[in-house]
Amino acid sequence: MKSKILDEIKKYDTIIIHRHVRPDPDAYGSQGGLAEIIKTSFPEKTVYTVGKEEESLNFMRRLDSIPDEAYKGALVIVCDTANQERVCDQRYTMGDKLIKIDHHPNEDPYGDIMWVETDASSVSEMIYEFYLEGKDAGLKMSDEAARLIYGGIVGDTGRFLFPSTTEKTFEIAGELIRYNFSRTDLYDKMYELKPNVVKLNGYVLQNFEVLANGAASVTISRELQEQYGLKASDASLLVGVLGNVQGIKAWVFFIEEEDQIRVCLRSKGPVINGLAKKYKGGGHPLAAGASIHSWEEKKDVIKDLEEICL
Numbered sequence: 001m002k003s004k005i006l007d008e009i010k011k012y013d014t015i016i017i018h019r020h021v022r023p024d025p026d027a028y029g030s031q032g033g034l035a036e037i038i039k040t041s042f043p044e045k046t047v048y049t050v051g052k053e054e055e056s057l058n059f060m061r062r063l064d065s066i067p068d069e070a071y072k073g074a075l076v077i078v079c080d081t082a083n084q085e086r087v088c089d090q091r092y093t094m095g096d097k098l099i100k101i102d103h104h105p106n107e108d109p110y111g112d113i114m115w116v117e118t119d120a121s122s123v124s125e126m127i128y129e130f131y132l133e134g135k136d137a138g139l140k141m142s143d144e145a146a147r148l149i150y151g152g153i154v155g156d157t158g159r160f161l162f163p164s165t166t167e168k169t170f171e172i173a174g175e176l177i178r179y180n181f182s183r184t185d186l187y188d189k190m191y192e193l194k195p196n197v198v199k200l201n202g203y204v205l206q207n208f209e210v211l212a213n214g215a216a217s218v219t220i221s222r223e224l225q226e227q228y229g230l231k232a233s234d235a236s237l238l239v240g241v242l243g244n245v246q247g248i249k250a251w252v253f254f255i256e257e258e259d260q261i262r263v264c265l266r267s268k269g270p271v272i273n274g275l276a277k278k279y280k281g282g283g284h285p286l287a288a289g290a291s292i293h294s295w296e297e298k299k300d301v302i303k304d305l306e307e308i309c310l
């Protein structure tokens with residue numbers, strides 16, 4: 001599959017790379033890392049990275065604003081996005097050919113070519129493997145690509161903590177740190193939190209609800225976000241914080257947005273992506289998400305989570 005993707009990249013003059021809505025470091029890392037590899041390897045090609053910018057990730061990469069015409073005859077690659085409705089910038093179908101590169105369960109197979117590896121820690125890790133496979137056929141790595149890919153891997157593995165981290169992940173990380181970028185600078189930016197988010201973290205730690213069977217929940221209403229002067233996207237940065245609370249097996253954050261309530265699920269064992277799927281979401285076995293549209297539904301999600309933890 002990797003060599004097939006390289007063949008397509010070689011064929012096209014314009015390559016447009018997308019990723020998912022509400023991006024995280026792996027979305028930026030895989031999208032930007034792939035773009036930098038292509039640009040370094042084939043300087044004559046035009047490569048765009050698109051999508052709505054997430055301010056807190058501007059340090060990773062700034063994105064391009066492109067007209068619809070740019071898609072004419074272009075190759076479009078979507079990174080780290082399991083379902084089509086979660087592709088950020090829905091013009092992704094306007095190109096000549098579409099490639100999906102992802103590590104989530106392939107619930108929504110789309111694209112002319114699909115490369116999906118659910119065992120990969122991150123799509124950034126896959127992008128580095130793509131480089132390794134293609135380096136004899138002309139692919140080149142750059143310091144900037146290495147920085148982005150490394151950041152993506154660190155982000156999606158929770159700093160090499162989650163069980164998705166494999167021997168291969170460490171080998172790749174070991175290769176990446178030989179490139180010229182500052183890890184300290186990257187970590188500082190990735191893990192820097194606004195003072196208000198840290199205060200909300202305090203609220204979360206004081207107010208999480210312990211449910212039956214080792215489940216837990218946190219509710220972050222719009223009112224609370226206003227009180228702390230924060231956006232829903234800021235609140236979602238805290239979803240991992242219950243991971244080291246003794247006795248908690250799986251937990252859910254309900255984060256109220258303008259028109260929906262985001263359901264962010266995390267687990268240290270019980271598989272929770274089936275639950276996310278039940279509420280029309282998805283994700284990984286131990287990190288998944290969905291949306292609900294009323295507080296009534298919150299009770300159902302909690303009941304389901306308690307059952308899964310049994």
Ligand code: AMP
Pocket residue numbers: 020022082083086104239263264265280281282283284287288289290291
């Ligand atoms: P989040 O809780 O938003 O950080 O998401 C955790 C994981 O679940 C990520 O891998 C997301 O791609 C996935 N995910 C979150 N929300 C959805 C959704 N509505 N549909 C499908 N996958 C989702």
